[in-house]
Amino acid sequence: DAGVIQSPRxxxxxxxxxxxxxxxxxxxxxxLFWYRQTMMRGLxxxxxxxxxxxxxxxxxxxxRFSAKMPNASFSTLKIQPSEPRDSAVYxxxxxxxxxxxxxxxxxxxxRLSIL
Amino acid sequence: AQSVAxxxxxxxxxxxxxxxxxxxxxxxxxxxxxxxxxxxxxGLQFLLxxxxxxxxxxxxxxxxxxxxxxxxxxxxxxxxALVSDSALYFCAVSxxxxxxYKYIFGTGTRLKVxx
Numbered sequence: 001d002a003g004v005i006q007s008p009r010x011x012x013x014x015x016x017x018x019x020x021x022x023x024x025x026x027x028x029x030x031x032l033f034w035y036r037q038t039m040m041r042g043l044x045x046x047x048x049x050x051x052x053x054x055x056x057x058x059x060x061x062x063x064r065f066s067a068k069m070p071n072a073s074f075s076t077l078k079i080q081p082s083e084p085r086d087s088a089v090y091x092x093x094x095x096x097x098x099x100x101x102x103x104x105x106x107x108x109x110x111r112l113s114i115l
Numbered sequence: 116a117q118s119v120a121x122x123x124x125x126x127x128x129x130x131x132x133x134x135x136x137x138x139x140x141x142x143x144x145x146x147x148x149x150x151x152x153x154x155x156x157x158g159l160q161f162l163l164x165x166x167x168x169x170x171x172x173x174x175x176x177x178x179x180x181x182x183x184x185x186x187x188x189x190x191x192x193x194x195x196a197l198v199s200d201s202a203l204y205f206c207a208v209s210x211x212x213x214x215x216y217k218y219i220f221g222t223g224t225r226l227k228v229x230x
Binding site: 004033042043045048056091093098099100101103104105106107108109111 | 147149151156157158159160161164166205209210211216217218220222223
């Protein structure tokens, strides 16, 4: 079975540019999570969706960050304008079901470097 | 406040020896506990989980974990370490109190298995 698919795997861009990260969750999973991983702060939950609806975006660091899920098989995380401190690895994860017994499944991430 | 602690940043073990990676937690209500492994340039891979029942949980790649309610711990173990087990390990806990069973992650423990 295909896992969570993220693109691009690597992104290098200059400060001020718009960045769009993409995620395709596992088919049939109804929860989607966006995380950011840095050495300093570890893994941070940015936002999560249930049935394509954003439920909790309290982890989104600033208004420069936005996320959408237009359908069950696609989500985007956008940064506009980007800043060097946004450099990190961004992960998408999906999960089936509301209860806590099912694990989240992670993609391989997008390594973002803002120059 | 809910939290997860992985007290060791790094654990070194000789190949063939048993390994333990420690995790303690503090949550309201009954916890669901998970271990993940992260290899370089990859996403987090699910290893095992504790939901209810037997305190000793078996997972992928020969790993197991012991749930101890009185000590609020969920230590990861393996009887005989392999060099290929060298990676970053994360403990995660969720509960109904964390909101739709969001994960609370530990800071990670880097495991180095020496040949």
